[in-house]
Amino acid sequence: MADGKRIDKSKEPEKAEPMDSRQKKLLAIGFGVYLLMxxxxxxVYMATDDEDTRMMGMYSVSTALVFFTLIFAVFVYRGSASDEYRRRYGDKLSDEEKEDWNKRP
Incomplete structure (x- = not known):
């Protein structure tokens, strides 16, 4: 405070926005892809022996799981048509319409 500036303590620090369900799903999928990779x-490093088919099988299965998880992540990230509708027109709905919308399965 030597320069004469005062610190305004009345301002609250900005809070991080909570993660929505899609971000949580993508985080879980990303972690799963990392483990599968x-x-x-x-x-791959352990499959040095061409005679050992078990390691090649493990490599094939893990690679297939990685591709399946990546394709699944694309569909999760894309979302549904109802999510897109809610994102575009959600603020234009009345309170009653929002309650009805949130009650939908």
């Missing part, structure tokens, strides 16, 4: 890399 580690499994695939370990299987």
């Amino acid at each position: 580690v499994l695939a890399i370990v299987a």
